Amino acid sequence: MLSTKASALLLVLPATYGLSLVAWHVLRRVLIAKHIGSANLIRLKSGREEDEKIPGTAVICGGSIAGLLAARVCREHFERVVIVEAEPWLATDEALRVDGWKLLRQPRARLMQWNSLHSSQPFFFAGLQNLFPNIGEECERSKIPVRHWNPRYATSGALWRLPTYAYKKTGLPKTMFTSRHGLETFLRRLVLDKDAYPNMEILTGTVTDVLPDEADPSRLSKVVYRTEAGATEEISAALVADCTGPTRAGVKWLGRHGYGTAPSYPGDTLPLDQLKISLDQKLHYSSITYSLTQEQMDRLPLPADMKDDRPILTNLEDVTEASVASGRGYLVIWRKDENQIVAFTGHTGSVRFLASTVDHLREYALSMHSPQPYPDWLWGVLDVLEEAQDTAVVSQLKVPPTTYIRYARGTNLPSNFVALGDSVMTVNPIFGEGCTKAMRCVLALHIELLRAQKTSGRVLPSTFAKDFFAEERDKTEWLWDNTRVADYGAPTTEPISGESLSEGAGLRWYIMWLQRLAPFDDHAGLAMYSAVTGFASPIDALHPNLVAKILWHGLVLGK
Known part of the structure; x- marks a missing residue:
């Protein structure tokens, strides 16, 4: 007969597992809503009526992928949208060609990854499908393949299991398979389509400064840029979006005018010059x-x-x-x-x-x-x-050090200033999450502009920048945290100041065994596949059943 203690254990273990399973499912729903935003992707189809749009111009500083997508979203909320882009040829028809992937040998002075391997996760493509309803036809026109997402990941030659069983009703999610230069040219052609978006234009110039509103210094009034001929011009701005990429020019503009400083910094707020953190893998x-x-x-x-x-x-x-x-x-x-x-x-x-x-x-x-x-x-x-x-x-x-400007911890920032994409955060490109990150930033912008419409009508509320950066942090900061943990596994990495490469060692051990198990176990394969689609929650890989399997293989079997 079983002892009393053994009998009690047999009763407690299933109950504990059941409770942990319920808690996991509840928490996963919360985290998907807060950090992934899948349900909000369809809202990218919505916008304001013409007579409800915010008067004035949304100025997008930088015309790469994040800038183009930000312009597309702002088109739904502002009377006029202007992209200021430094490279002159990007304002020509050559940068709009249908077969943009043939621009392989075209120099792109300000984009080092122009000819590097590029990945577009299904989350990114799902966002594009809502922004551009005709994207399927346009991909076909540009001879860009759209296929089910099967990246054929392998751990040292052992192919991860493809979780087709989990997608029996819908099939595996789809995405587009194109180069970086092909994707950017494709998006530029769609965004700058005058027939579809007549209130959109692109100017050649380098943004050199922003100007505070003299009547209300809590907001910006103008963007200053230098033309190709060397002249200085100004654009009145209802919104200023820093999409300058790794240049991160917005920090310099704001610092020049005293933004980001305060007599004291309560809670987790920081002065502008302390918002930046970086590591080098x-x-x-x-x-x-x-x-x-x-x-x-x-x-x-x-x-x-x-x-x-x-x-x-x-x-x-x-x-x-x-x-x-x-x-x-x-x-x-x-x-x-x-x-x-x-x-x-x-x-x-x-x-x-x-x-x-x-x-x-x-x-x-x-x-x-x-x-x-x-x-x-x-x-x-x-x-x-x-x-x-x-x-x-x-x-x-x-690859330069990966960097994060923690605007959400800033204070006294202009109420009509935002930053998106690599202007805020770069992560290790090996993970292929750059475009997904840009889409999350753009989704955060769109959601906040929709909220502003409900609360403030045709003006941006005084808390707009603060609200936006908080939403952007919710949607992207966990990407930074996850990739940082992985990066600290490389002994060559220079960690963030004050941190050690030993941080996250336990989680790295867990991920190592998850990847080792992915070729042989359906659940592990599903967790890894979900992660590389862009749709996974931060705890998909921590399902109680999967945790038990990994602990068993890693600690008991050793294989």
């Missing part, structure tokens, strides 16, 4: 883009079930003592646009080399820890790419 990566003929594309020796997929391989090296010491590697090969294939290698530190040829790709693949042998067809794919070596465009980068 010492990340290096190389992207090689090949332009194949249709005959070469047809000869790619891929299995039948991969013929329609755009990703070919997305291999992440497992965490071992040797792989960490050499800068844990990544090898990715994806088909993009009509006939382009991008091969990517990346790592932290400088022990490994950056690939620039097919021979380098073969060598890099063999240098990675891979107990699971590569499929034979991979070498055949590399053979076909070698035939197209003369078309290769190579982009090799040392």
Whole structure:
């Protein structure tokens, strides 16, 4: 017979598990609403009637992806929208061409990742579908493939399980497979369509300053920019959006006029010059883009079930003592646009080399820890790419430190100033979350502008900037926290001042075992897949059942 204690334990354990399961489901709903905002994506279709729009001009400083999307949203709320972009050619028809992916060799002076591997998660594409109802037809017109999201992630060669069972009714979520230059040109063509959005325009110039409103210094009245000819011009502004990317010019503009300071800083508020934090992973990566003929594309020796997929391989090296010491590697090969294939290698530190040829790709693949042998067809794919070596465009980068301007902790900021995208936060590009982050910022802007319409009509309330930055933090700060934990696993990383690389070690151990389990367990595969779609909550990987499995494999079985 069981002892009294054993009997009690048998009763308590199921009850405890049941309670934890209920708590997990309740918390997940709360976190999805607060941090993901999936239910709000459809609200991107809504806007104000013409006679309800805010008088004046929304000035978007910077015309890359975040700037273009911010302009599209502001078009629904302001009488006029002006994008001020520094690169002159971006205001020409060449920057609006239908086949924008052919701009592979067009220099983009202010965007280092112009020719690097680019990923658009399904969350980002879902946002675009609501902003541009005709996006399917436009993708087809631009020969940009739209496919179900199957990135073919693998841990040291072991392919993660694809959770088709969880998407029986809807099918796997879709996204577009295009290059960075293809995506940006595509969005610019849609946003600057005069027939669809007549109140939108783009000016060539470099924003050099903002001017406080003389009658009400709590808001900005004008944007100052320098034209291509060197003249200084001003634009009256109802809203100023800093979308200058890693330049983060907004901090400089505000500091010049005394914004962001106060006699005291209660709670978690900080002065403007202390809002910035950064870390440096010492990340290096190389992207090689090949332009194949249709005959070469047809000869790619891929299995039948991969013929329609755009990703070919997305291999992440497992965490071992040797792989960490050499800068844990990544090898990715994806088909993009009509006939382009991008091969990517990346790592932290400088022990490994950056690939620039097919021979380098073969060598890099063999240098990675891979107990699971590569499929034979991979070498055949590399053979076909070698035939197209003369078309290769190579982009090799040392990624700058990732940075976060914590505007939500600022004080005394202009009520009509916002910042979006990389102007606020950059994260490790390996995770492919840049566009998802930009979409979350734009969604936060749209939601706050809709709220402002209800409370203040055709003017922005005095709390608008504060409310916006709080909403933006809710939607993006957890991305910063999660990627920082992963980055601290690289011994080359220079952490945030005052922090240690040991922080988050327990969570990194958990993620390591989750990735190891993903090729062999449906639930682990679902958790990892959900994370890379952009739709997962911050606790999807912490389901009680999954926690138990990982603890069992990691602590008991050791495999």
